Amino acid sequence: MQNYTDMFRLDGRVAVVTGAGFGLGRAFALGLAAFGATVVCADRDMPNAEETVGLARQSHGKAEAAHVDVAEEASVDAFWDKLKADHGGLDILINNAGVTSLPTRTHELSIAEWDRVTNINLRGVFLCTRRALPMMMARKRGSIINIASIAGLLGYYPDFARLAANYSAAKAGVIGLTRQAAAEYAADGIRVNAIAPGWHGGTNLGAASRGRWTPEQTARAEAAIHAGIPMGRRGTPDDLVGLAVYLASDASSYLTGQVIAHDGGWSAV
Numbered sequence: 001m002q003n004y005t006d007m008f009r010l011d012g013r014v015a016v017v018t019g020a021g022f023g024l025g026r027a028f029a030l031g032l033a034a035f036g037a038t039v040v041c042a043d044r045d046m047p048n049a050e051e052t053v054g055l056a057r058q059s060h061g062k063a064e065a066a067h068v069d070v071a072e073e074a075s076v077d078a079f080w081d082k083l084k085a086d087h088g089g090l091d092i093l094i095n096n097a098g099v100t101s102l103p104t105r106t107h108e109l110s111i112a113e114w115d116r117v118t119n120i121n122l123r124g125v126f127l128c129t130r131r132a133l134p135m136m137m138a139r140k141r142g143s144i145i146n147i148a149s150i151a152g153l154l155g156y157y158p159d160f161a162r163l164a165a166n167y168s169a170a171k172a173g174v175i176g177l178t179r180q181a182a183a184e185y186a187a188d189g190i191r192v193n194a195i196a197p198g199w200h201g202g203t204n205l206g207a208a209s210r211g212r213w214t215p216e217q218t219a220r221a222e223a224a225i226h227a228g229i230p231m232g233r234r235g236t237p238d239d240l241v242g243l244a245v246y247l248a249s250d251a252s253s254y255l256t257g258q259v260i261a262h263d264g265g266w267s268a269v
């Protein structure tokens with residue numbers, strides 16, 4: 001009989017989490033390390049990546065920091081070359097690094113801002129995934145977890161701009177990439193799933209726009225968010241850890257190509 005208590009363990013697995021220096025990525029990295037994985041905390045912000053590593057080690061986890069800018073081909077290639085040299089292969093990839101724009105209606109969105117966000121949030125996922133796949137194929141196993149957003153599933157406009165179309169379009173693209181890769185690599189033992197988080201606090205995403213709002217605008221935006229969430233609250237980074245460990249581990253061995261909304265019920269009603 002299967003040892004059910006061990007099915008979430010990740011001992012001996014090598015994991016990469018992009019954007020692990022802060023927010024959701026930090027929680028994913030700490031969660032995978034707590035379950036036994038060796039976690040490479042990849043970020044363009046090295047001091048923050050080092051801080052995540054320090055936190056993992058305080059809890060006796062195995063972690064190391066690495067620099068990557070997921071939107072830059074040369075940086076991504078250098079990162080994966082070093083990963084392969086240092087670890088020999090890869091079992092788990094969480095494509096988490098992402099940014100937003102200031103909330104902007106589509107006709108006011110600049111082309112430069114469209115390119116900046118889609119380059120990180122969609123092209124970056126492709127650049128990392130295309131390097132990770134051959135390493136996973138060599139091991140005949142792997143789990144890729146792409147961090148999309150409910151903005152990739154649903155439009156959102158609570159009578160004022162709260163998002164921008166570059167973000168939503170990139171996240172919808174991540175969902176398409178997830179399903180296509182799941183179909184292509186299932187026979188290679190590689191599973192590809194996406195998490196579509198709803199609103200989660202405790203991260204820096206959108207900090208630039210929050211800094212520009214008046215208290216009244218902030219209160220209006222908060223009220224609009226909470227009104228849309230049946231559970232009546234934002235999520236936290238820690239709320240997401242169990243789902244990430246599940247998707248990374250053998251506990252989800254028959255699950256691929258899925259997009260799991262993690263949103264307090266937002267997208268269900």
Ligand SMILES: NC(=O)c1ccc[n+]([C@@H]2O[C@H](COP(=O)([O-])OP(=O)(O)OC[C@H]3O[C@@H](n4cnc5c(N)ncnc54)[C@H](O)[C@@H]3O)[C@@H](O)[C@H]2O)c1
Binds near residue numbers: 022042068098199203
């Ligand atoms: N917080 C939410 O409510 C929420 C909701 C839906 C989806 N998401 C997604 O979750 C992911 C993490 O967001 P977060 O809220 O933790 O944001 P965050 O800003 O707190 O953290 C993002 C991390 O990614 C890193 N990063 C940004 N651009 C990078 C690049 N080009 N290369 C490497 N690293 C880069 C940052 O340095 C930072 O450490 C993003 O993909 C975001 O779109 C977040």
